[in-house]
Amino acid sequence: MTVFLAGGTGTPKLLSGAEDVIAPADTTVVGNTGDDVELGGLFVCPDIDTVLYERAEELDRDRWWGIADDPTTTHDEIVRLSAAVDIPATPRYLPDDRQTDGRDIARWRRFSAAGEFMHIGDRDRAVHLLRTSLLDEGRTLTEVTRTLADAFGLLVEVVPMSDDPVATIVHTAAGPMHFQEFWVARGGEPAIESVEFRGSEAAQATATVLEAIREGPVVVGPSNPVTSIGPMLALDGIEAALHETSVVAVSPFVEDKVFSGPARDLMEAVGYEPSTAGVADAYPFADAFVLDDADGTDLDRPVVRTDTTMDDRAAAERVARAVGTALEGI
Numbered sequence: 001m002t003v004f005l006a007g008g009t010g011t012p013k014l015l016s017g018a019e020d021v022i023a024p025a026d027t028t029v030v031g032n033t034g035d036d037v038e039l040g041g042l043f044v045c046p047d048i049d050t051v052l053y054e055r056a057e058e059l060d061r062d063r064w065w066g067i068a069d070d071p072t073t074t075h076d077e078i079v080r081l082s083a084a085v086d087i088p089a090t091p092r093y094l095p096d097d098r099q100t101d102g103r104d105i106a107r108w109r110r111f112s113a114a115g116e117f118m119h120i121g122d123r124d125r126a127v128h129l130l131r132t133s134l135l136d137e138g139r140t141l142t143e144v145t146r147t148l149a150d151a152f153g154l155l156v157e158v159v160p161m162s163d164d165p166v167a168t169i170v171h172t173a174a175g176p177m178h179f180q181e182f183w184v185a186r187g188g189e190p191a192i193e194s195v196e197f198r199g200s201e202a203a204q205a206t207a208t209v210l211e212a213i214r215e216g217p218v219v220v221g222p223s224n225p226v227t228s229i230g231p232m233l234a235l236d237g238i239e240a241a242l243h244e245t246s247v248v249a250v251s252p253f254v255e256d257k258v259f260s261g262p263a264r265d266l267m268e269a270v271g272y273e274p275s276t277a278g279v280a281d282a283y284p285f286a287d288a289f290v291l292d293d294a295d296g297t298d299l300d301r302p303v304v305r306t307d308t309t310m311d312d313r314a315a316a317e318r319v320a321r322a323v324g325t326a327l328e329g330i
């Protein structure tokens, strides 16, 4: 079984071209859940959903989130009604005491849907509704994710990193905020002071995840090392398991240039050089790396180079083949 550690962009892109290199039936995807939020009572798993929708060929590949051509009737009406009573479309956290009651999995990231700051399509919302109801029936997030993956006809296994709450809180010059507020509502603008994975000391990686990693091999896709892979590494046992297994990491940088997203600022804020060299420092357990042809970074571990820009499936397959070569070399 090959295990991919995934956020919501780089690794799902890689998976889109991986199926001829690594059989889907032999693939387990571990999804980051630090980005998850509860919005209007519905539990949303942005990174896992992108993997589900991408693998089901339902993903909106322009935005790289949500379902393609998904109508937004419900969202539009929430925003319209809210605006009519002067409720703006900005994040509205539930009161502090409500952050830690209600569903345990949703702790510290519970938002009102008034003004709905995230753009949720109608079909996408149906997934969140179903997920939340199955959680409320008493199933774990792992079980519910499996059910949703089955409903979408996925061949790969998708599992959350944990069944416990872990909330990625970005501490900024404008105060602490959940990653979704930082990125979706504020476009990554506030200056970052530090990043906290709230709940990670008490949260456990699931036995499924730890066993899968130990058996390996593991591919750390080109995901954000801080907010996509960081929450996993913060869980007891994951980094130790990664040290015991064969790991190939794909850089989300070309030297010090990032393809997309806030990885640069986040790496800098937590004390890593915002570059491929910094990624290698963040991943001491990686046995080999896949870097871009134009990335001359000199690493202390084996490197396979290719064009790592993944604009389409053929490009992703090229990167997946480089991952395969790197794995063979370990």
Ligand code: GDP
Pocket (backbone or CB within 6 Å): 006, 007, 008, 009, 010, 011, 012, 013, 047, 222, 223, 224, 225, 227, 228, 229, 250, 251, 252, 253, 258, 259, 260, 261, 263, 308, 309, 310, 311
């Ligand atoms: P998030 O959950 O949306 O932050 O997504 P991830 O953490 O999975 O991925 C974000 C990272 O993907 C960013 O740091 C990007 O640099 C990287 N990325 C995006 N597109 C590409 C690509 O085509 N090639 C590579 N190598 N990295 C990419």
